[in-house]
Amino acid sequence: MNVIQTRLPGVVIIEPRVFGDHRGFFLESFSAERYKQDAGIELDFVQDNHSRSVKGVLRGLHFQKNHPQGKLVSVSRGAVLDVAVDINPESATFGEHVAVELSDDNHRQLYIPPGYAHGFCVLSDTVDFSYKCTDYYYPEDEAGLAWNCPEVGIEWPVETPALSEKDQHYPGLSELVNQLKGTS
Numbered sequence: 117m118n119v120i121q122t123r124l125p126g127v128v129i130i131e132p133r134v135f136g137d138h139r140g141f142f143l144e145s146f147s148a149e150r151y152k153q154d155a156g157i158e159l160d161f162v163q164d165n166h167s168r169s170v171k172g173v174l175r176g177l178h179f180q181k182n183h184p185q186g187k188l189v190s191v192s193r194g195a196v197l198d199v200a201v202d203i204n205p206e207s208a209t210f211g212e213h214v215a216v217e218l219s220d221d222n223h224r225q226l227y228i229p230p231g232y233a234h235g236f237c238v239l240s241d242t243v244d245f246s247y248k249c250t251d252y253y254y255p256e257d258e259a260g261l262a263w264n265c266p267e268v269g270i271e272w273p274v275e276t277p278a279l280s281e282k283d284q285h286y287p288g289l290s291e292l293v294n295q296l297k298g299t300s
């Protein structure tokens with residue numbers, strides 16, 4: 117497999133080896149030893165998730181405050197623009213993001229270590245989105261960053277995405293940092 121470093125520490129693009137033949141293709145979507153050695157993923161995964169969304173849906177930008185999750189994300193059908201944002205004020209890349217197209221055509225995966233905000237926007241008619249998480253889901257611990265925060269400046273492929281109710285009300289980066297510090 118091929119591993120591509122991004123500008124954000126620990127965030128890597130993984131291109132699995134794809135074995136194509138007259139039947140279709142085969143790939144290993146995860147293998148603990150190899151992903152540890154080649155992609156630096158030391159943490160164990162404890163939960164697998166799958167969501168389906170239609171074109172124009174945007175989910176994000178999400179993280180958990182006290183139980184941060186590392187996520188190995190991929191698309192089994194369709195295409196998304198997947199985004200990770202550095203929300204750690206102590207980080208040299210605070211406020212920066214990476215945006216990567218993941219599709220059933222390029223077979224790319226993105227590993228996002230614990231501590232980043234994550235989201236994606238659907239580019240295809242339908243998408244099946246799968247991800248492995250290094251911690252469990254704690255509904256009371258859920259938090260988010262506004263998908264359209266101007267301080268982050270993500271160039272999303274749609275102007276008016278379809279959002280969940282809660283994704284319409286998350287704060288921008290400065291407000292989020294103040295909230296996490298407990299100062300507002």
Ligand SMILES: Cc1cn([C@H]2C[C@H](O)[C@@H](COP(=O)(O)OP(=O)(O)O[C@H]3O[C@@H](C)C(=O)[C@@H](O)[C@H]3O)O2)c(=O)[nH]c1=O
Nearest residue numbers: 165167175176177178179185187234235236252253280
């Ligand atoms: C994320 C999650 C949701 N749920 C439930 C809660 C809710 O009733 C329903 C839909 O939840 P949400 O609207 O939060 O789903 P969604 O907006 O798809 O949330 C996900 O977005 C992407 C971008 C991520 O990075 C994930 O970590 C996760 O936050 O599913 C679980 O039971 N377990 C889970 O792990």
